[in-house]
Amino acid sequence: MSNALPRHIAVIDIGKTNAKVVLIDAERGAQIEALSRPNEVVRDGLYPHADVEGLWDFILNSLAALQGAHRIDGISITTHGATAALVNETGLVLPVLDYEHAGPEASRPAYAQVRPGFAETLSPPLPNGLNLGAQIFWQQATFPAEFAAVTRILAYPQYWAWRLTGIAASEVTSLGCHTDLWSPEKNDFSSLVARSGWRPLFPKIRPAASVLGTVLPDVAARTGLGADIPVTCGIHDSNASLVPHLARKDTPFSVVSAGTWTICMTVGGDTAGLDEARDSLSNVDAHGRPVPTARFMGGREFDLLVPRIVEPSLDDIAAVIAADVRALPSFVPGVGPFGVTRGGWSVDPDGLSDGARTAAASLYLALMTRECLGLCGLGRMIIVEGPLARNRLFCAALGRLSGVPIHASGDSTGTSMGASLLFGGGSEAALGESIPPLEYAGFDDYAAKWRDRARSQN
Template identity: 65%
Template sequence: MPLPRFIAVIDIGKTNAKVVLIDAHTKQQLAARSTPNSVRQDGPYPHADVERLWAFILESLSALQVEHGVDGISITTHGATAALLAADQLALPVLDYEFAGPASSAAAYGAVRPDFAETLSPSLPNGLNIGAQLFWQRQAFAAEFATVTAILTYPQYWAWRLTGVMASEVTSLGCHSDLWAPEQGDFSSLVTSQGWRALFPAVRPAASVLGPIKGEIASTTGLRAETPVTCGIHDSNASLLPHLGAHAEPFTILSTGTWAIAMTVGGDTSQLDPARDSLANVDAHGRPVPTARFMGGREFDMLAPGAVTPSDADVDAVITGDIQALPSFMPGVGPFPSHVGCWTGDADALSPGQRTAAVSLYLALVTQACLGLCGLGQQIIIEGPLARNGLFAATLAALTGVPVLASGDATGTSLGASMLFGGTAGKPSGVPVAPLDHKGLPAYAARWASRLG
């Protein structure tokens, strides 16, 4: 199949959903549409508003077809999400992984979930392990769960809606789900012991074309009936895809958005700590990638709502004044899951610039802690919103002592997903970051670490 030129990428993040049009020849974004990814609070539990998202997707595809033409569709979504189908309908709403419901069956689930050595998937709060979601849903909604005929991870749910073809895929199955054994390249013992194996469709590569769009979608959107759709990929792995084979290993990609996710390609999984939110993701080729993460984007928005670019004086005031944020403001996740987030002083007394500086330093320090778990590559490439935070990047460069590149490409996830159709991205570009030059930073970082015990 010739490489489609204009590729519409359906990119559903935890906070926002987008449909982005990528020119596969130039690797440039031509157009994008976005909508908040709102969570519905009605029904049996908080859940994804899939019908609103579906309407948004169809409207966006139609508009992009009129403006530029669409030659192919690729899909990427956040992880920790699955759709339970009863024939061609949802048996239960698509659960929001931040809902605490699955915690009510945590003890029983803990007795059956596989060891970390098998899955490289830590026990996480709420519904962040898909296995915990499924276990709880079967207990709490036994009648509805009994009707389930298929379980689809989230990118593949949207691929099915577009094509009518069901598939499983390793990057979503391998995303701290408890459902996959990365070293064996197969479903985990949990899937077998719980009788779920027959509910998962056959595993297909992320880059495989599941089929053309359904006829009614072609009629609704104006797209050609033969428009191909890929199987789809987990969003962090989409960000990783353009870099595979492009750098000397080991190297670290820091993919940022709601989450800040550090992935060290060619790294060692032996330092992963299941109690500190470190794990192995599985890349598009099925290989384990040591990973550590925290909700960096969520914490930045929470702690610095009036963010501005801090001045040198703001940075100096924070460092010399020993103004520190200590983790974790999102309980249960990140490298300090049990530590309760707090400030060392009165955060409300800070100017917007000082507060932004303090939060940027905080994020760099937590990222450094993550790199102690997943391994520090020979260089770090930052993608997503934090690549535009100069103080964060400069502090990370100073703390780690390795080259840091800030990607100027705001579409790393979408570009990676578009590459599922083939082609290469060329060597991913990034702007070298000069390390923060402040003599007080080492002592500031040492005091931060000492306060965590």
């Protein structure tokens, strides 16, 4: 294997809603091509679970297509969090649990007896399987015979790396994302892992930015890849979006990473303001450092709020503000800074034009994001990554609400680009387009009323 950095890097990017394989030209820092498919949950079997074999076929077919059309020099991996694979030498022992499944709630009282406190893990109690420790605890209690056959617990990025290389590893960004399994301040596994007898099941920790190995012979044969193609250890997707910015020196700064979740992270921030009751936590970056974080399911909520997206006109925005048309949290229960309240509109949304509805929803996301930044700490500037970087009203409103500069990334996905940088060669990322703050008469009053109403219900 050559010591030269790979130029054409295929990034396997598995989000909660969609899975992609993106080819990045590392020399130009540009996307060459992207292939995608929905990431659908399989509803039969023991419980709702990831369609790993469907994803595996998609990954291999995509690698073959990209190799044939362009050439692949390396493979990197990033996936959503709150997901693990329980495996042994023959493969999966149990299906990869969908973290939105309510099964772990059945074990909640027993799990509470062994779960570490927030001070140790900086991981708040979350519903269903959003705490990975709760998933594993439930799987062990519910399927004891199967669990007894498990020899490795692999976080989701490392599961795919294992399938590509045959090498098992653990990695801190996936262990440290609201799992209850990691202590960010100690930079080590939490007491839950030892207490539950799981420590021998976790492979050796490897850096996200390390080459785990090369592709297996059967992978090379099916895809047309060379046998010496290197594969990185992999990284949690929110942390992948941070990678292009970790070289920045002007801390603290905030990154808003958008997708199914809207994740607000403040690099160089203080974890002291985190509130476990409001879905704020510490992530762990690719260097193992705590990153104060707060989030809500912004992409999911936007889809619920806006059946048909239409770019708002100036008249749409003015009408929404003048008529005090508000969406109030939360439309996905149990998560976010207002997770205990039930979302609703101040008016019948069916009476709104598509443009006005899109405007109101965009302002809602900006207000929710500002609440999150109040929990994880507001940086000196905010970098917006992902689909929300293309929503100019969201960016402008967030600029007005925060009072700090807003920069909209030009990358279609910060996660894929960040994951490609795990091979090295990256420098301080460009900030992206500067978005001026929203200047609309009445918006400050509109925002104040929204905050008063949202907080009074929480």
